[in-house]
Amino acid sequence: MDQSKEQRILNSVSYNAVKGDPESVLDCIDKYCSQKEWAMNVGDEKGLILDNVVKEADPTTALELGTYCGYSAIRIARLLKPKAHLFSIEFNPEFVPIAKEIIEIAGLSDKVTILEGHAQDIIPQLKSKYDVDTLDFVFLDHWKERYAPDTILLEECGLLRKGSILLADNIIYPGAPEFLEYIRNHKRFECTNYPSHLEYMKVEDAMEKAVYLG
């Protein structure tokens, strides 16, 4: 059976990256996806914005919605302090083993737990099943129409605390208009927009940071 694009990305990482070196894994994926096959990783340009917000948050417990091949999980996990942990939710069963393998090659398996399923089903289990208290950082990069409802769900489940930082990808392209409307009109969020470009393309995109004020 023909290999998938995601399997080809894993092959490239497995062959070209330096084992245990997250930077070399990121560089390999960015090279492959800008030169060979486009893929929906957050990429190097928006990745720098992600890096800066993660450094600002310095999270003990982080959540990512949308693992895909593990690129942004590696960007986040490589910046985590000892004992800090990232939970990453992915619903597509084909992507989970590929992301696990790519995160393993980066040497970050101890810092990342991939949870397979829909965010709306897993978020309510984070406290009881995964012993999460509150989330210091959340990266939203899954179905764009789920950004707003899943943010509401995080709040309802008591997973946000004063100062929790949310960062959302693809605010312009593909776009998350309902999320933008919700978060900017909700008085308990302090929002900042970061203009950028769609990964590996000259298309405009942006990220939105929202700090929960409690």
Ligand SMILES: O=C(NCCCOCn1ccc2cnccc21)c1cc(-c2ccc(F)cc2)cc(O)c1O
């Ligand atoms: O669609 C995108 N991402 C989402 C994937 C499915 O996510 C589904 N999914 C993953 C966990 C998870 C948990 N619960 C429910 C659904 C859940 C996405 C798409 C593009 C894009 C840009 C231009 C194009 F021409 C075509 C596509 C770019 C991006 O950066 C993206 O992030």
Ligand SMILES: [Mg+2]
């Ligand atoms: Mg994205």
